[in-house]
Amino acid sequence: MSLSDLILSLADNKQMLGLRYAEWATRAPSLEADIAAAAMGLDDLGHSRVLYGCLEPLGADPRGLDRESDAASLHALTYFDEPWSEWAQFVAANAILDTAFTAMIEACVGGSVEVLQHRLRKMLMEERYHFLHGRSWLKSGISQEPLNRAWVEAIEWFGPPDGDVATLHREGKLSMGPDELHSRLEEQLATRSPSMTIDWKSWDPIRRRSRPGAIDERTFSMLRGLEEKKFAPSSAAAKEN
Amino acid sequence: MTRYKRVSGDAIEYEVFARKTRGEPLHQVGSVVAPDDDLAVAYARATYDEERWCEMAIVRKEHVIELWQPGET
Numbered sequence: 001m002s003l004s005d006l007i008l009s010l011a012d013n014k015q016m017l018g019l020r021y022a023e024w025a026t027r028a029p030s031l032e033a034d035i036a037a038a039a040m041g042l043d044d045l046g047h048s049r050v051l052y053g054c055l056e057p058l059g060a061d062p063r064g065l066d067r068e069s070d071a072a073s074l075h076a077l078t079y080f081d082e083p084w085s086e087w088a089q090f091v092a093a094n095a096i097l098d099t100a101f102t103a104m105i106e107a108c109v110g111g112s113v114e115v116l117q118h119r120l121r122k123m124l125m126e127e128r129y130h131f132l133h134g135r136s137w138l139k140s141g142i143s144q145e146p147l148n149r150a151w152v153e154a155i156e157w158f159g160p161p162d163g164d165v166a167t168l169h170r171e172g173k174l175s176m177g178p179d180e181l182h183s184r185l186e187e188q189l190a191t192r193s194p195s196m197t198i199d200w201k202s203w204d205p206i207r208r209r210s211r212p213g214a215i216d217e218r219t220f221s222m223l224r225g226l227e228e229k230k231f232a233p234s235s236a237a238a239k240e241n
Numbered sequence: 242m243t244r245y246k247r248v249s250g251d252a253i254e255y256e257v258f259a260r261k262t263r264g265e266p267l268h269q270v271g272s273v274v275a276p277d278d279d280l281a282v283a284y285a286r287a288t289y290d291e292e293r294w295c296e297m298a299i300v301r302k303e304h305v306i307e308l309w310q311p312g313e314t
Contacts, residue, residue, distance in 0.1 A: 133279075
């Protein structure tokens, strides 16, 4: 897979992370946490726009027409397929997945590709606050299930030891490969990942995940603007038609 | 700074200070409540970042040493 495929996956995941964060903007445990959820959602949606904008300068935009009709054409992780029903899912995504994406951004900024070096640097400053938020909530103690799931999906997302990320690292385009990214994530969170066995044979290198499935229909409609049309006045809808 | 406490248990109240230019002094822009410094930093940034501050800082309210209060002079 190319660097463009990796950046598209990062963009799709940031977009979904931002949307899922935003869904908690009125459901978090405190007013401050509500505001933080909204702010982090805005940040990550903004990051996804920047990342999509990097695809053209990278020379190959892997986005096909199927993204308008097939939710499974988006390259986001299983973790984002459904809205989160528990705060623990929010915290696990915030602490582990958001930090994993930041580690990849660090690898891009530290790599040799100029457009990524320049455009992604500011994200690291904003992500510092996401990290502090996630780490602090993690300390408060949450259930293990979403944490384990987030860890597995993060390591899967980094890719196999001999996969595309390893190749991009060897070529100097990324400053870290899968092993270094894994270590960086553990170092940041000051903990070891749970023991896991990943069956790379069932791993989809485009979507960077092992399980089939896709984001829920309502979210997919919202991404395409279809949910918005439901609220449009009928006369306006008639004019459009 | 307000005198009432809006926190209970392990939560800590922090005062948030900011300034827009190097030439002006830091002034209080609000407060946040959080269980620790990390979360207070994240909350302060999320809550008060809508303006273009060149500097922002937080202080635990309990660390502010008051010389006198309104009506005490």
